[in-house]
Amino acid sequence: MRRISLVWLLVFALVWTVLAAPRFDAWVAGGLAVLLGTALHTGLGGRQGARISLRGLLGFAPFFVNQSVRGGIDVAFRALHPARPLDPGFIRYRIGLPAGPARIFFVNCISLLPGTFSAQFHDRELRVHLLTDDAEGARKLETLEEKVARLFGVRLDSSAPGGHPPSSSSPGDDAPSVSRTLPGEEDHHG
Amino acid sequence: MTGGLLELATGGLVLAGAFFFLAGTAGLLRFPDVYCRLHALTKADNLGLGLIALGLALQAPDWAARLQILLIWLLALAAAATVCHILARSSLEQGVPAAGVDTEVPS
Structure with missing residues (x-):
């Protein structure tokens, strides 16, 4: 230590x-x-080590840059468009990454990629704000999580892949199961 | 000749970066609620500052200066992500209403 x-x-x-x-x-x-x-x-308990492979980093960096550019252009377009087309909303996402540096990195990356940010999280429960609340947003989170898992060389918890349905989502849907939540709906964890 | 090309590339990249800062400011002023505004505010750091940093790195005298620019960008990113999360969390905890959600937030 x-x-x-x-x-x-x-x-x-x-x-x-x-x-x-x-x-x-x-x-x-x-x-x-x-x-x-x-x-x-x-x-703050930063003693857990993280092993990032160079190969993982070489795979992750182009993905991050590509997403930043595409998302940045999209958000800039929406900000400057006269009609300001937005469909904002919150979704819940169940994190499959193990606790530690990989999870923190994932949560922060969500906030850096245009169109999404992590609003609250506790353990595996993450609440993400989307500028345009659609199925693509949730899929983007899953892709990002897989990339982060590969970067850190960790495995996703397969018992809960991707988003999880708390109550209202329809069963048998292939789309990532996420649900719109209202601010203040769930208990607030520090 | 390569010097001229390099300067052209720097000019283009810095201008593009400035454009994203401008768009971010437009979003900050025009977006409907605090959550949407946070998008506009924090993302300028990623793409806008990234493009400006890249443009300046082309002009840097040596690799130490380029490393310095890269590090500044990464630190700005870390700060942006952290600040965004803290502001969003505290807004949620205080029950600040969100646009695009039908119901008013119970306080």
């Missing part, structure tokens, strides 16, 4: 070195930030 903290201390110091260039006066603020960052990282 102490060893991993040391590794992260070095990682944060390296990040600061790249950002500020190796200038000594920059280390007055930087050194403090590095120490605080390491303490916070350890305190």
Whole structure:
């Protein structure tokens, strides 16, 4: 545990070195930030290691860039269009990734890809806001989750693939089973 | 000649990035509720800043500077995702109503 903290201390110091260039006066603020960052990282339970393969990263990066460009153009079009065509809504999604870095990475990626963001999550239950609430949005989440699983070399929990139907979705539907939820409908977890 | 091409590419990429920031601002002003506005606000960091960073990386003097630009973009992304999530969660917890949902939120 102490060893991993040391590794992260070095990682944060390296990040600061790249950002500020190796200038000594920059280390007055930087050194403090590095120490605080390491303490916070350890305190928040960042001890679980994550193994990302280079091959996984080479597969994930083009996907992320491609999705960002396509989604970004779509959102820009909707923002500038005179009629402002939107059909926003929340969906629930059941995360198949195991707890830890892969799950956090997935939840954050959802927020970075245009058209979706993670509004709330607790354990495996994730609530996502969609700018255009359609079946494609849910499928995009499943694709992203599979890519993240491959990136981290972890397996999805196959007992609950993709979205899960809490109550109202029709059985026998091949589309990812997600349901519209209202804000405040479920209990709020911290 | 390659210098001229490089500058043209930088100009195009930075302009494209600025366009996405502009579109993000339009969305921030025009979208109906806080949740939709968060989309407009945070996504400019991804594509807009990404394009500007890419354009500037072409002009960077060495690989250390390119690495620095890449790192700045990644840190901005991490901050955007975190801030977006925190704002959305606290809006939900306070019962801020969402557009496109028929029922009013019980507070």
